[in-house]
Amino acid sequence: xxxxxxxxxxxxxxxxxxxxxxxxxxxxxxxxxxxxxxxxxxxxxxxxxxxxxxxxxxxxxxxxxxxxxxxxxxxxxxxxxxxxxxxxxxxxxxxxxxxxxxxxxxxxxxxxxxxxxxxxxxxxxxxxxxxxxxxxxxxxxxxxxxxxxxxxxxxxxxxxxxxxxxxxxxxxxxxxxxxxxxxxxx
Numbered sequence: 001x002x003x004x005x006x007x008x009x010x011x012x013x014x015x016x017x018x019x020x021x022x023x024x025x026x027x028x029x030x031x032x033x034x035x036x037x038x039x040x041x042x043x044x045x046x047x048x049x050x051x052x053x054x055x056x057x058x059x060x061x062x063x064x065x066x067x068x069x070x071x072x073x074x075x076x077x078x079x080x081x082x083x084x085x086x087x088x089x090x091x092x093x094x095x096x097x098x099x100x101x102x103x104x105x106x107x108x109x110x111x112x113x114x115x116x117x118x119x120x121x122x123x124x125x126x127x128x129x130x131x132x133x134x135x136x137x138x139x140x141x142x143x144x145x146x147x148x149x150x151x152x153x154x155x156x157x158x159x160x161x162x163x164x165x166x167x168x169x170x171x172x173x174x175x176x177x178x179x180x181x182x183x184x185x186x
Contacts, residue, residue, distance in 0.1 A: 043092045044109040048140075051104025056097055056146040058087045064097075065142040076130045081144065090115050093139065100143040108139040 056062050061083055068077040086097050092110030100106055112118075112134045121131035131137070 041111050041113070043095050043111070043114055044107075045096050045099045046107040046109070047104065048107055049103075049105035049142075051101030051143060053102045055099060055101055056086050056143075057148070058094070058098065059149045060146045061085050061149065061152055062097055062146040063144040065144065067140045069138045069140075070131065071136050071138070086146075092137070096139070096141070097143070100141070102143055102145060105140070105142045108137075108141060110137045110139070112136050 062085075063081060063083050065080045066078065066082065067075055069075050086094050089097075090110070092114030093108065095114070096106065096108040096110070115135065115137045116131055116133070118133045120129045120133050122128060123130050
């Protein structure tokens with residue numbers, strides 16, 4: 001038969017249990033700090049309603065409905081059928097627009113580093129701080145339409161040509177809107 005050797009347990013020394021718990025707490029704090037510092041701190045684009053077709057590029061101009069909120073939920077800006085150049089907005093909003101499709105609805109969560117950073121944004125007429133420094137921003141965006149810069153330039157040129165043609169129409173012509181020759185032209 002085999003013999004079992006008994007080993008007596010040594011009593012836990014005074015203060016040893018406290019040191020063990022301090023060690024466990026320190027390990028948890030170090031782990032939590034590491035997890036916090038390595039969390040994703042970039043732009044988040046959530047699709048609320050799927051759009052269709054291609055996405056706008058940096059050189060495009062978009063037509064959007066949007067509402068901007070601080071992390072506290074306070075709305076700081078809102079617009080309907082607003083035209084804006086993709087490259088003319090804060091970096092996080094610009095990158096988010098480039099991931100959207102026509103007709104879609106999206107939620108953008110923009111970290112402060114991709115928004116206004118360490119600068120307070122003030123209302124120009126009242127001087128009130130609208131967006132505090134280092135604020136993460138959330139936007140609800142509906143991409144209604146977008147056009148390329150070339151399409152917009154082409155339309156602008158067409159309108160300019162149309163205005164020139166109408167401006168060079170003979171004076172004293174007949175029809176609605178024709179002014180008599182004796183009246184000065186506006």
